[in-house]
Amino acid sequence: MSPERIDKVATTIILGVAGLIGLVVLSLLIYILALGIPHISWHFLTSEAESFAAGGGIRDQLFNSLYLVVLTLIVSVPLALWATIYLNEYAPDNQATRLLRLAIEVLSSLPSVVVGLFGYLVFVLKFGMDFSLLAGALALTILNLPILARSCEDALRQVPYLQRQAGLGLGMSKWRVTTKIVLPAALPGIITGAILSAGRIFGEAATLIYTAGQSAPLISYTDWNPFSPTNFLNPMRPAETLAVHIWKVNSGGLVPDARAVSNGSAAVLIITILLFNLVARYVGHRIKRHLAK
Numbered sequence: 001m002s003p004e005r006i007d008k009v010a011t012t013i014i015l016g017v018a019g020l021i022g023l024v025v026l027s028l029l030i031y032i033l034a035l036g037i038p039h040i041s042w043h044f045l046t047s048e049a050e051s052f053a054a055g056g057g058i059r060d061q062l063f064n065s066l067y068l069v070v071l072t073l074i075v076s077v078p079l080a081l082w083a084t085i086y087l088n089e090y091a092p093d094n095q096a097t098r099l100l101r102l103a104i105e106v107l108s109s110l111p112s113v114v115v116g117l118f119g120y121l122v123f124v125l126k127f128g129m130d131f132s133l134l135a136g137a138l139a140l141t142i143l144n145l146p147i148l149a150r151s152c153e154d155a156l157r158q159v160p161y162l163q164r165q166a167g168l169g170l171g172m173s174k175w176r177v178t179t180k181i182v183l184p185a186a187l188p189g190i191i192t193g194a195i196l197s198a199g200r201i202f203g204e205a206a207t208l209i210y211t212a213g214q215s216a217p218l219i220s221y222t223d224w225n226p227f228s229p230t231n232f233l234n235p236m237r238p239a240e241t242l243a244v245h246i247w248k249v250n251s252g253g254l255v256p257d258a259r260a261v262s263n264g265s266a267a268v269l270i271i272t273i274l275l276f277n278l279v280a281r282y283v284g285h286r287i288k289r290h291l292a293k
Contacts, residue, residue: 029270036267039260045268049216049245049261056255058265060216063232064133064239065272068212069198071137071235072144077194079141080148088156089178108146115143116210124211131213131238139211140201148197155189156182192284199276203269205243213238214248242269 047057091097119139129135159182167177183190215238220230229237240248246265249258 032263032270033267036263036265036270039264040267044264048218049255056261058242058245058261058268060219061240061242061245061265062268063219064212064216065202065241065243067233068133068136068140068208068239068241069201071133072140072201073194073198075137076141076144076148076197080145080152081190083145083149084152084156085178085183088153089174089182104146104149107142108150110143112143112204112206115139116207118142119207120210129236131211131215132236133212133239134235136208136212136239136241137235139207140204143204143207144197144201147200148193151193151196152186152190155186155193158189159185188284188287191287192280195276195280195283199273199280202276203243203273205241205247208241208244209247212241212244214240214244216240216245 044057045062046059048059049056049061087097087101091100116139119135119142123129123135123138124131163181163185164177167181168174172180217238218230219232219237220228221232223231225231226234228234231237242265246262246269249255249262249265252258255261
């Protein structure tokens with residue numbers, strides 16, 4: 001068989017497998033959305049969940065998920081950025097840094113249940129945070145940090161080394177070159193990685209069952225006392241997120257319309273994660289265009 005023929009056969013097989021995988025994923029998305037979208041309404045998105053009555057909504061669970069994303073990114077983005085700046089710009093290429101990168105790779109493969117149990121033992125019990133948004137955010141930081149660090153490092157590596165040499169040749173310090181040349185050039189990739197990681201945070205459930213809790217206490221959106229247990233911005237209150245709510249509704253059997261609530265919540269979850277991905281692509285593209293001017 002000629003090389004051209006082999007190339008065509010290999011290309012056909014690769015495209016066929018890729019198309020099959022894409023078709024399976026697309027079919028799954030269409031199936032979830034088709035089941036859930038009919039149950040989504042303004043009342044469903046803005047009303048409280050009902051444990052023993054039909055017709056409840058996901059207002060608090062949706063807010064808890066978005067608020068937890070913000071808290072986690074506030075903690076994880078600076079840590080990931082500082083770690084990648086050190087590894088990519090300052091750390092020598094030796095056994096210690098290679099071991100550190102290996103540790104990050106291993107950490108990224110940890111099951112979310114293991115991270116949740118670690119968060120329960122350390123943050124909930126050892127540090128006395130109880131089930132709270134803060135404990136959930138810290139546990140999700142452990143889960144999210146390796147992936148976010150890798151995306152930040154990839155963004156820094158994509159900055160041409162000649163730009164660093166040009167800055168150093170003009171007499172700029174290493175730190176000034178990093179903050180004034182490298183970071184602005186890598187900003188689109190960093191922001192894109194942060195938004196994509198936000199989608200993973202939004203859909204996480206196993207870690208939060210052991211840290212943020214499964215209860216959904218009533219919260220007030222007009223209570224501005226940060227120490228009040230009903231304050232919606234209080235990070236020390238327990239909070240049931242949307243992903244945990246889907247699991248709880250399906251396993252608890254307390255909600256009469258559990259199937260409708262679960263399908264609608266799953267559709268909202270999928271739509272929100274898709275929006276995170278679309279926003280990441282749009283923001284990254286806009287920043288690249290702005291910096292290219």
